[in-house]
Amino acid sequence: MPDIQLNQVxxxxxxxxxxxxxxxxxxRAKGGSMSPFIRNGDIIxxxxxxxxxxxxxxxxxxxxxSGKLFAHRVIRTYQTGDSQKLIVQGDALSHPDxxxxxxQVLGRVISVEHNSKKLSVDTYGQRLFxxxxxxxxxxxxxxxxxxxRMKDLLGIGGRL
Numbered sequence: 001m002p003d004i005q006l007n008q009v010x011x012x013x014x015x016x017x018x019x020x021x022x023x024x025x026x027x028r029a030k031g032g033s034m035s036p037f038i039r040n041g042d043i044i045x046x047x048x049x050x051x052x053x054x055x056x057x058x059x060x061x062x063x064x065x066s067g068k069l070f071a072h073r074v075i076r077t078y079q080t081g082d083s084q085k086l087i088v089q090g091d092a093l094s095h096p097d098x099x100x101x102x103x104q105v106l107g108r109v110i111s112v113e114h115n116s117k118k119l120s121v122d123t124y125g126q127r128l129f130x131x132x133x134x135x136x137x138x139x140x141x142x143x144x145x146x147x148x149r150m151k152d153l154l155g156i157g158g159r160l
Contacts, residue, residue: 003028008068011027011069012063012067012068012069015027015046015061015069015106016063016069016106019046019048019049019061019106019107020048020106021048022048023048024045024046024047025045025046025048025061025107026043026044026045026046027043027044027046028041028042028043028044029041029042029043029044029071032092033070033072033090033091033092033093034059034071034072034073034090034091034092035091035092036091036092037059037073037091037112037129038059038071038091038109038112039114042112042113042114043112043113043114044061044071044109044111044112044113045109045110045111045112045113046061046071046106046107046108046109046110047107047108047110048106048107049102049105049106049107049108053077053084054074054077054084054086054102054105054108055074055077056074056075056076056077057073057074057127058073058074058108058109059071059072059073059074059108059109059121060072060073060074060086060088060105060106060107060108060109061105061106061107061108061109062086062088062100062104062105062106063104063106064097064100064104065104069106070090070097071109072088072089072090072091072097073088073089073090073091074086074087074088075087075088075089075096083101083102083103084101084102085099085100085101085102086099086100086101086102086105087099087100088100108121109121110122
């Protein structure tokens with residue numbers, strides 16, 4: 001299927017419309033904030049939010065107060081009254097994005113496709129990986145970036 005090029009505003013509008021209609025959203029990731037789990041150019045599949053509690057380790061597509069959409073990992077959840085609050089962070093970022101309301105979540109990432117290989121997100125292995133990543137993120141991120149720099153310096157091809 002050919003890619004359709006949209007600007008950011010068009011994509012955000014279309015994504016919100018597709019997910020609010022209860023449909024699966026499939027799109028090509030831009031940026032490296034979720035590397036190495038989601039890389040620039042990977043295909044992401046998102047199911048609409050069903051209102052079920054969001055768990056630590058979930059990767060959610062959410063809307064910032066500015067309106068911009070992004071897919072980041074939930075690193076912490078907590079309740080305030082009848083509202084669920086989330087702290088989300090990109091896997092490659094050193095700091096969380098801040099607190100968001102569960103109502104800002106449009107959907108949950110269910111799979112990532114890289115080089116025609118599809119990886120389901122909600123498996124035991126992936127949930128274990130996400131918990132380990134969250135726990136070791138400060139060390140993991142530094143180690144990952146060091147390995148990428150070493151690979152580049154040594155002229156080794158391919159992705160980590």
